[in-house]
Amino acid sequence: MVAVNLGATDAPGDPGAANSAAANRGHKPGPASSAPCAVGAIVPGATHAAQQGPEHVAEPVAYDAILLAGFGGPEGQDDVIPFLRNVTSGRGIPDERLEEVAHHYRHFGGVSPINEHNRELKAALEAELASRGLELPVLWGNRNWDPYLNDALAEAKKAGYTKLIAVATSAYSSYSSCRQYREDFADALADTGLGDGPDAIQIDKVRQFFDHPGFVQPFIEGVRDGIAQLEASVDGLDRATQVEVLFATHSIPSTDAAKSGPAERGFGEGGAYAAQHRAVAEVVMREAGAADVPWQLVYQSRSGPPSMPWLEPDINDAIEQLPAAGRRAVVIVPLGFVSDHMEVLWDLDNEALETAGEHGLAAVRVPTPGTHPAYVAGLVDLVLERVNGTPVAERPAVTELGPWYDVCRPGCCENVRLGFRPALAGIAP
Numbered sequence: 001m002v003a004v005n006l007g008a009t010d011a012p013g014d015p016g017a018a019n020s021a022a023a024n025r026g027h028k029p030g031p032a033s034s035a036p037c038a039v040g041a042i043v044p045g046a047t048h049a050a051q052q053g054p055e056h057v058a059e060p061v062a063y064d065a066i067l068l069a070g071f072g073g074p075e076g077q078d079d080v081i082p083f084l085r086n087v088t089s090g091r092g093i094p095d096e097r098l099e100e101v102a103h104h105y106r107h108f109g110g111v112s113p114i115n116e117h118n119r120e121l122k123a124a125l126e127a128e129l130a131s132r133g134l135e136l137p138v139l140w141g142n143r144n145w146d147p148y149l150n151d152a153l154a155e156a157k158k159a160g161y162t163k164l165i166a167v168a169t170s171a172y173s174s175y176s177s178c179r180q181y182r183e184d185f186a187d188a189l190a191d192t193g194l195g196d197g198p199d200a201i202q203i204d205k206v207r208q209f210f211d212h213p214g215f216v217q218p219f220i221e222g223v224r225d226g227i228a229q230l231e232a233s234v235d236g237l238d239r240a241t242q243v244e245v246l247f248a249t250h251s252i253p254s255t256d257a258a259k260s261g262p263a264e265r266g267f268g269e270g271g272a273y274a275a276q277h278r279a280v281a282e283v284v285m286r287e288a289g290a291a292d293v294p295w296q297l298v299y300q301s302r303s304g305p306p307s308m309p310w311l312e313p314d315i316n317d318a319i320e321q322l323p324a325a326g327r328r329a330v331v332i333v334p335l336g337f338v339s340d341h342m343e344v345l346w347d348l349d350n351e352a353l354e355t356a357g358e359h360g361l362a363a364v365r366v367p368t369p370g371t372h373p374a375y376v377a378g379l380v381d382l383v384l385e386r387v388n389g390t391p392v393a394e395r396p397a398v399t400e401l402g403p404w405y406d407v408c409r410p411g412c413c414e415n416v417r418l419g420f421r422p423a424l425a426g427i428a429p
C-alpha cells in the first residue's frame, strides 16, 4: 500500500447527514452475470451500432514512433507559477484557487513528481518494446511543461518521422482527459509548421483505455490488498458492512461531463466520463473478490468558481458520511489517475487520509498503475492494435462499454465554455 492511516478508531460520527452519494453507490452483491468478463477476457464491442463504423477501428498504419503525451508539471519553485499559468490560461480559475494549488507544489519544493513518472514510463515502454523485438522509438512531450509537445515534434522532424501514434497519460473520456490532448496536438503541429507541407506529421491517438485490462489490473490488485490490509489491522472488521471502497477521480464541470463521449449513446448523468468510471469500478470490485463490499464513485480536486456545478460528491464529504453508515474503514482508489502525481499526493494522501483520520476511520490508499508491468504491456498492446488494425471483436475490454473508439466522433468531449478549437485524431465536424 502506498499510504496508510490506521490510527484513529473513535472520532465522532455524523449521524444527521443524509448520503448525497446515493446515485453513485455501487451495486450490491448480485448474481454473477451469465458470462462474467474476467480481466483479459474480450468483450465484443457490439453494444452500439456506432462501434462498428470505420471511426471505431482505424486503418492499420506503419507508425514511425510513439508520442507519449503527458500533462507536465513543475520541477522547481520557479516553475510553479508559469506552469499554473500554462494550465489555466483562459479558464476562469479564481486567484485564490491558484494560490492554494501553488501551495501544494511549494510544499514539495515546487516539484511535481509527474515528469519523473513519465521518464520512468518512457523507459519502461522502451524496455517492453525491446523485449518484444519492436523497433518503435518513444518521444515524450507534455501539454503544460517542458519538454513540450512542440519539442517532441521537433525531435520527430529531425529524425524524419512522419507518422506518430500518441499515447496520452489519461484513460477516460472528457474534455480535460481526451479532447484537450487532441487540441494541443493540433496546436503543436500549427506552432511547429509541421501540420502540412512536405514535412507534415500525422498524429493519431490510441483509444481511451479506461477498460483495457492492463490499466485495470493494478487497481484490482490494489483493492484486494487494501481490503486485506484493513482486515488484518482492524479488529473484528466486517467487510460487508464496515468497509467502504471509494473510487476517486478528478471532478470536472458538469457541462463537460454531459458532453463527454459520443452524444448518441446516451450515457446518463455525468456522461461517458462517469459511466466509464462506474463500469470500471464494478469490474474492479468483482475481480478483486470484493463484490460483497460497498463502494461508491467520488470526485476530487475541484476548481473553478463555486457558482459552476462540478461532479459530486467530493471525496471529503463522502468520507464524513461514512461513520453514520456504520463504516470503520475506507479504501481509497485513485481510479482516475495513472500515476502518483500531485492530485494523488496532496488531495488523497494529504487531505482525504486526514479527513478519514478525523472521522475515526482506518484508511488505505491503493497505488496508481505507474509502471506496473500489466499497464506498460497494455499500452504497447494498444499501439499494436493500431499498427495491425485489429478488428473490434479482438480488442480486449473489461466493461460492457466495449473497447473505445480509435477516432473520436464530431463534437465528442467538446468544451462548451471555451468554444471550438481544432483537434486531431477525430472525424472532422
Ligand SMILES: CC1=C(CCC(=O)O)c2cc3nc(cc4[nH]c(cc5[nH]c(cc1n2)c(C)c5CCC(=O)O)c(CCC(=O)O)c4C)C(CCC(=O)O)=C3C
Residues within 6 Å of the ligand: 071, 072, 073, 074, 084, 087, 088, 091, 093, 097, 098, 101, 112, 113, 114, 169, 170, 171, 174, 176, 177, 250, 251, 252, 253, 301, 302, 303, 304, 336, 337, 341, 342, 343
Ligand atoms: C479530468 C482531469 C484530469 C485527469 C486526466 C489527466 O490526467 O489528464 C486531470 C489531471 C491533472 N491535473 C493536473 C493539474 C492541474 N489541473 C488543473 C485544473 C483542472 N483539471 C481538470 C481536470 C483534470 N485534470 C479541470 C477540469 C481543471 C480546471 C481547469 C480546466 O478547465 O482545464 C490545474 C489548475 C489549478 C486547479 O484548478 O487545480 C492544475 C495545476 C495534473 C498535474 C499534477 C501534477 O502536477 O503532478 C494532472 C495529471
Ligand SMILES: [Fe+2]
Residues within 6 Å of the ligand: 250
Ligand atoms: Fe487537472
